[in-house]
Amino acid sequence: MTSLLPLANLIQRFQEQTPIRASSLIVTVYGDAVEPHGGAVWLGSLIQLLEPMGINQRLIRTSVFRLTKDGWLKADKVGRRSYYSLTGPGRRRFEKAFKRIYTSSLPAWDGTWCLAVLSQLEADKRKQVREELEWQGFGALAPTVLANPRCDRADVAATLQELEALDDTILFETTAQEVLASRALRLQVRESWKIDALGAHYSEFIQLFRPLWQALREADRHEPQDCFLARTLLIHEYRKLLLRDPQLPDELLPGDWEGRAARQLCRNIYRLIYAPAEQWLNQVLETADGPLPEAGENFYQRFGGLR
Template identity: 70%
Template sequence: MQYSPHLNYLIDAFREQRPIRAGSLIITIYGDAIAPRGGTVWLGSLIHLLEPLGLSQRLVRTSVFRLSKESWLLPEQIGRRSYYSLTASGRRRFEKAFKRVYVPVYPDWDGTWCLAVLSQLSAEQRRTVREELEWMGFGALAPTVLAHPRCDRSEVMATLQELDALDHTLLFETKRQDPLASKALRQQACECWNLQQLSDSYRNFLNRFRPVWQELKDKSQLDPQECFIARTLMIHEYRKVLLRDPLLPEELLPVDWEGRSARQLCRNLYRLIYAAAEQHLSQILETAEGPLPEPSPAFYKRFGGLN
């Protein structure tokens, strides 16, 4: 099938990646498309869904098998067919990974900071805790001191508990203060979180998907398969950038922060094509009971509302 010119370019670019990280793309599809519709599909229909993106049957089977070994997916054999569902831990990990993608706005910052001091941890445990906290959006003020201007303290404590590091990590919360950031604080934020590199990633995202938006918004009729591919590639790329974004308050960001435009583009394109993409999912994917169930009510709350 011939798609819009720039979408064809993105498909070709994805196919030419070496190695093709099929497992990561399957995670995107489960989180974006399958989880809201029951979370279970027949493997054969998933293989069919991924064919236009250049993923071979063997590659999909191998990738799904690895995801099951990593406790993301749970296999079930019914007759000669294999069905893969999200595990309970997999669903929690999906929700944690994807909840920031679809939120419409972020809460205002009140000027408080959460500080985590890791000096009482062993060197090996400190590396593990630091990596996890940085994934959650913390930045390093010093080798053993991490900071976050807007985090869920209970989530941080639960993470430290899971890593068996809670009793050896010092957590402090500063007093509420004027959230207007000084020049020095903004400069410090740029260094701690490498905002220039992140801004470059957002700019690359905009350069790749803005032409897709221009192509599709002017069409009188949207093709379901084309919309599914555009939505999948967009969310896949946006998720990869967003998971490196600490989502700092506006007060700490540069005036020309590209993340704002990237989020607006993602929201606008998603709202334009989601319905047609859902038609394609309904046509291709199957469960043991037959067609996919309808999306959950929470699905329609993405990006501030899809209806």
């Protein structure tokens, strides 16, 4: 049991979820901790790693089985042991989500917009396309018109192609304009992207993790297991927020946007505890070849540089 009260409170909060989102937490662990070290670990060591989080062995096995069935994980048998890693599609889905977490900064906005008109789609298909595009950062300006101030036209076209909706979706791209947003545009952004609700979630994140940051700064020593647990819960909660966040340009956001403070807090905590957490991972996790390999160089580029 951890001696850090804020960490104990975070673990208790996770355990009190109904139901416990073990599968989602395992995806977080693979993205944050396993992938940088080669991507495949023995199930028994994964169980040992996660049991202090309050997830029993049976739930971990059930969750891993479900993730395998859903195409996120695959198993390789070596003797009587199973070693699990992300599948190709699972890795691509993970990379889209986790790239948002660790990037140091977003590119400057040039004032252009991408518009998607869905009026020619059948109702069921329109709903499916709208949900996918909103996940990619689009907001609804009208029931059948979505907009995104920062997107890759090729990625949007590829998504529409996968959904078999490209031929029936109208895409426009505006020319660059003055990036200073008007009052009307700011109000529209606030409404279309539900900025107030997202800001409230960021405020909750800050209230949850600021006490942990203070306790870690004051601690004489950082226990490796505590650091792993703290890092996992930090990225798990932050990942859930970023999946809701369209990552709009600063020019369209309120001056006191809570997302900025939340990102700074996440980066500060991660930089402080990543190294002891790595020690714990190396101590607990096993691959088919034995100990974990060293983390790749990309790992140390997270949040603008860890070293």
